[in-house]
Amino acid sequence: CGWKRDRHGGHTLAAGSGPWGDVIRGGILHGLTGLHRRMAHGDPKFLRAVGRPPAWHGGHQGGGRAAGSAPSEVLCSFFATEDGKKHPHKTHAWVGSYKAPRRCHVMASAASVEVDVEGEEGAQAGVAPEAGRDVSDLDIPADHVTQVYSVLSEANVMNLTDHYEAPRLSRLSVGFCNWVYRVDVAQEAPPQSYVVKIFSDLAKMRVAVEHRGAVDIVADSIGNMAPTVVSASPDTIAHEWVDGKTLTEDDLATDVTIGLRIAKKLSRLHTSAFPSVFASPDTVEPVLWSSINAMLERIAKDPELLPAPFSLDMLVRECKTAREALEKCAGCQQLVLGHGDFKPSNVMLEDANGAITFIDFELAGPNYRGFDIFKLFRRGQTSNSEPTPMSHANLRAFVEAYLDYEEPKAGISPGGVDKLEALLEEVYLFEPLTWLEAAVFFLFAITEDPEHADDWAALARHRWEQYELTRDALSPNSRLSKKLGAVEA
Numbered sequence: 001c002g003w004k005r006d007r008h009g010g011h012t013l014a015a016g017s018g019p020w021g022d023v024i025r026g027g028i029l030h031g032l033t034g035l036h037r038r039m040a041h042g043d044p045k046f047l048r049a050v051g052r053p054p055a056w057h058g059g060h061q062g063g064g065r066a067a068g069s070a071p072s073e074v075l076c077s078f079f080a081t082e083d084g085k086k087h088p089h090k091t092h093a094w095v096g097s098y099k100a101p102r103r104c105h106v107m108a109s110a111a112s113v114e115v116d117v118e119g120e121e122g123a124q125a126g127v128a129p130e131a132g133r134d135v136s137d138l139d140i141p142a143d144h145v146t147q148v149y150s151v152l153s154e155a156n157v158m159n160l161t162d163h164y165e166a167p168r169l170s171r172l173s174v175g176f177c178n179w180v181y182r183v184d185v186a187q188e189a190p191p192q193s194y195v196v197k198i199f200s201d202l203a204k205m206r207v208a209v210e211h212r213g214a215v216d217i218v219a220d221s222i223g224n225m226a227p228t229v230v231s232a233s234p235d236t237i238a239h240e241w242v243d244g245k246t247l248t249e250d251d252l253a254t255d256v257t258i259g260l261r262i263a264k265k266l267s268r269l270h271t272s273a274f275p276s277v278f279a280s281p282d283t284v285e286p287v288l289w290s291s292i293n294a295m296l297e298r299i300a301k302d303p304e305l306l307p308a309p310f311s312l313d314m315l316v317r318e319c320k321t322a323r324e325a326l327e328k329c330a331g332c333q334q335l336v337l338g339h340g341d342f343k344p345s346n347v348m349l350e351d352a353n354g355a356i357t358f359i360d361f362e363l364a365g366p367n368y369r370g371f372d373i374f375k376l377f378r379r380g381q382t383s384n385s386e387p388t389p390m391s392h393a394n395l396r397a398f399v400e401a402y403l404d405y406e407e408p409k410a411g412i413s414p415g416g417v418d419k420l421e422a423l424l425e426e427v428y429l430f431e432p433l434t435w436l437e438a439a440v441f442f443l444f445a446i447t448e449d450p451e452h453a454d455d456w457a458a459l460a461r462h463r464w465e466q467y468e469l470t471r472d473a474l475s476p477n478s479r480l481s482k483k484l485g486a487v488e489a
Contacts, residue, residue, distance in 0.1 A: 140171055140181070148181050148196045151238050155231040157194065158185050177203045178362075182241060193241035194230060199362075202448045205298055206291045207362060209234045214275040215337065215364035222272060225265055226358050242357055244350040249379050252344055253391040261356050262347060262376070263401035269358070270336035270369050271406060278366055287340050287365040292319055292437060295444035302447050307457040310443060310464075318467075322436055325474035326368070331426040338367030342375050370423075370430040373399065378434050380466070399423050432474055435467035 148169060152158040158167055168184040172195065179198045185191060199212065213232030216239070220229045227239035251258055278284050296315060299305075303312040326332045339346070340363030348357040377398070379390045400420055442460035446453045 140169060144179060144181070144198060145169060147198060147236065148183060151196055151231050151233075151236050152183060152185070152194060155238060157192065157230055158183070159187055194238055195227070195241055196231075196236060196238040197362075198236050199234075202445070203362060204234075206294050208290070210277045211275075211365055212362075213237045214277045215339075215361040218272060218275055218337070219269060219358060219361055219364075222268060224355060224357075225269065226361065237362075242348055242350060242359075243352060244348045244357065246359075247344040247347045247349060249344055252377055252394060253379065256391075256394045256397050258349070258356075259376075259394050259398040260401045263398045264405045265356055265358065266339075266342070266372065266376075267402045267405040269339065270372070272337045274337055274366055284335065284366040286335055287338065287363055287367045288371055288433065288437060289319075289323060291340075291363060292440055295440050298447050299440075299444055305446050305450060305453065306443060307446070307453065307460070310460070315440060315443070318436065318471075319440070322433060322471075322474055326429075326433075329426065329429060331422055332368055332370065332429070334369075335366040336369045336372075338364060338369065338372045340364045340367055340372070342372040343378075344376065347376075368430065370427040371433060373402070373427045374430040375434045378431070395427070396420075396424060399427060429473055432467050432470040435463050435470060439463035439467055 149158065149160060149167065152167075153160045165186040167186070170182050170184075172180040172182050178200050181196050181198075183194045183196060185194065199207075204212075212234050213229070216226065216229050216237055217232060219226035220239070227242050229237070229239045231238040247258065274284070296312075296319065299315065300312055306312065339358065339361060341360060342358075346358065346360045348359055349355075350357055373395075377390050377395045403419055403423060439460050442456045442463060445456040446460075449456065
């Protein structure tokens with residue numbers, strides 16, 4: 001068992017042919033995965049054995065890191081080169097705090113793949129690689145490579161032990177909430193592509209561990225609604241790749257037919273049974289409020305980080321008032337299996353057949369139907385321009401189509417009011433809620449990413465301004481509230 005140079009100029013684990021070779025390769029790869037995880041998480045027993053990297057002591061050219069703190073990235077290899085000189089005796093290479101370029105080889109599969117590390121400045125350039133690029137992107141942390149490949153291997157859609165062509169990993173997004181990657185696997189005929197989302201700590205704070213991935217699986221099972229799920233866990237979700245484009249606000253405002261097609265599928269989702277991981281429909285808390293409450297709890301730990309004009313008391317008071325208003329709305333008492341983040345960019349139009357596909361069910365669960373519907377049509381989500389008026393005609397057509405496909409029990413109208421008019425007014429009631437939830441989120445983001453506090457604050461202020469312009473809809477004296485009727489406890 002040893003190393004041999006591969007066609008990329010890197011080094012590949014060589015363990016002979018036949019089943020025993022596969023066993024040896026698989027065992028060593030499994031060991032490397034564990035070794036990397038122990039390095040990345042600072043296992044104290046392991047560190048006593050191999051010593052801490054220089055990056056953990058500060059004072060070098062990367063500088064500024066407190067003693068004992070972990071480096072930003074850790075790459076593990078049984079072979080490394082530095083400054084053009086080979087160092088095959090090295091068993092690990094540390095990068096992340098060094099600004100000087102370094103180069104090392106990481107074990108990504110049975111065929112090694114080269115990773116160039118250009119230092120912190122290059123790593124923060126934020127340029128996404130083109131789809132299908134080999135795992136040589138400096139923006140993809142080594143632990144993400146390990147995690148993504150492990151997810152697909154355990155899902156039996158990728159083999160890490162045989163001499164197949166190495167999978168190709170490319171970054172789809174580095175959103176603040178999660179990391180999303182595309183993986184092209186050539187081991188299948190025809191080759192298949194997958195999307196793997198790694199949940200960030202911020203995302204995990206908003207969603208209970210038992211709820212992660214639950215609605216993705218339900219939506220997949222409905223048929224022709226969502227991508228096929230291949231793996232779901234508290235840390236990741238993986239599904240098949242869908243060729244197509246995500247919709248925009250303009251699509252919903254200018255093409256009424258797209259909305260009509262979405263309405264049919266959304267009504268099917270809304271009338272589906274809740275996954276068993278959620279409480280019974282009589283006692284379950286709407287995801288809108290469970291998510292907002294989780295964010296407020298985090299904000300309460302560092303209220304001094306809130307920018308003007310916000311305060312913790314202000315946020316708690318406004319959220320309490322909004323929730324009480326919804327609890328008095330007769331049409332809002334019935335919860336549905338909602339998407340939770342049903343904006344146009346979470347709806348795809350497939351290339352192959354023009355089918356509508358929903359994606360990103362991270363905040364899905366028992367929720368208000370009006371919240372999903374209004375968020376789909378809401379406009380003016382940018383802070384650098386005036387809100388563009390939404391198409392009320394297209395929204396009305398959408399609601400009418402939605403009711404046509406709805407189960408009878410989901411279309412109960414309060415007080416004998418026409419069903420269409422009742423649901424339309426219920427939907428408009430959620431306009432301020434879509435802005436309030438967004439404002440709380442961006443203030444929550446400040447507590448987790450204070451380095452970009454000014455950016456998050458600007459977004460929060462914009463969303464709050466929109467909330468203040470529309471919150472009269474929640475007032476007991478508003479025309480909408482009076483027409484919808486009150487429900488006394």
